[in-house]
Amino acid sequence: MDPLQRAPSNQASPLVGHNVATGDRALMDAVSAFGGEDSPEIVEALTPMGSLAGSAEAREHWHLANENEPVLRTTDRFGNRVDEVDFHPSWHWLMTQGVGFGLTAEPWVSQSPVAHLQRAAGFLTWGQVEQGHMCPITMTYAVVPALRVDDALAKQWTTGLASRSYDFGLRAPEQKAGLLAGMGMTEKQGGSDLRTNTTQARPTSTHGEYLLTGHKWFTSAPMNDLFLVLAQAPEGVTCFVVPRVRPDGTRNALSIVRLKDKLGNRSNASSELEFTDTWAVRLGDEGRGIRTIIEMVSATRQDCILGSAGIMRKAVSEAAWHASQRSAFGATLADQPAMVNVLADLAVESEAATMVALRLASAVDKPHDAHEQALRRIGLALEKFWVCKRTPFMVAEALECLGGNGYVEESGMPLLFRESPLNSIWEGSGNVNALDVLRALSREPESLGAWITEVGTVRGENRHLDAMAETVLTELADLSDIETRARRIAGQMAAVLQGTVLLQHGDPAVADAFCASRLGGDWGGTFGTLPRGLDLSGIVARTTPHLES
Known part of the structure; x- marks a missing residue:
């Protein structure tokens, strides 16, 4: 045999042919815990999605969509x-696949009692294929609760947004089989400080209609059919619906200045927009724009947590798969104690993120449960801060498990690594979310009550969790320089909530490892430093992918 044709030895095969959903033990545990008697319905929907997500076809599209970035055409040839x-x-x-799986706005019109939980599990599953295209899917889901401020606008748009048909192109909405939504809030001079927005909204002679003039610094997916944007109306910052195509079929006066050249998320077209007498319809009252759009922000934060949990799961799956097939120094990597500790530690981080993400998503299916809504309010801010902040650190370690192979583009790990910081920035960076936790605690005391009640369900089950919960309450009792301690408090509360969910519904070995390391302080500050006495091999076995027969 020609030596050049000889198959290389001691190389891991690509991770294809596995079911991303049903092969994820933590995801299945979460679906069973929070879906109850309806969980078989969720698993049935996830099975074909997970199979396609783990296919060679999906892996190829992941790479191609990022190697061939979107291109802006400002003018035609004339x-x-x-x-x-x-x-x-x-x-x-x-x-086509993501919309076809019902991951956009379908849960808002579904009769299923677990529609949002099912969608969250699907989002975490399908998001492992490619992260950039999940941005317009998220915004299309998230826009509906904001639109419901106005019954007429909600009725006008929701059916198209909830469609399972992906219908690309700029045409009148009523001519399309499905619609997508976006959002434009931040501006050059203010960023997260939305009250400094300078875009002006001038009322027309028709009630509720305005003309907008100004700019938006970050607007993803500019080919979407409608956007929620903030602008200064006579009574202050106000929320508006801006369609790309006006009701008469003409293009709205909206210019795409450029597409952003980003670290990651390169398949997705993030743009700068200019408005010049751009036609818009007011959503909600004048001067109440931030309060109106906050429901969309909350839903996007939920998907930031789910998206980061998906990235974590993808990363640890790749690491565990590689280690199960690669040998060094006389043994398979996955059988070597140091690597077992690393993989188990990565798995603990991933399972904690998955469980808490699904726990918070399940609350959306209980809109009239006061505890669930208060827990979701504080939990989204906590876990948006913590899970998204942990992701780059975790992905970097998973990449290292592949050695030099992990640093090569074909492995996909560089793609994951470049994507990993995004969710911590999108919809409020770390400081914004940590301070939002303090804001919720001071203005909505029921949110702290919900956290205490939830944590109290496992009181006495783990001494590390009990001690950290007491530490949190002690920190909160001292209001001096509390903003300086905002990240510390948010991280502690987020970790305690994760530990609580793991003790309630997770694998006991994973819960023990999480509480001992993240809450008990028996951890070296980097992955692979879990303490003695834990079932590390069992944790790794849970997380290692298996090919479908």
């Missing part, structure tokens, strides 16, 4: 302004 973005066919394939 010089007419068109402001369109062209995408690679792999982007359209990914969107």
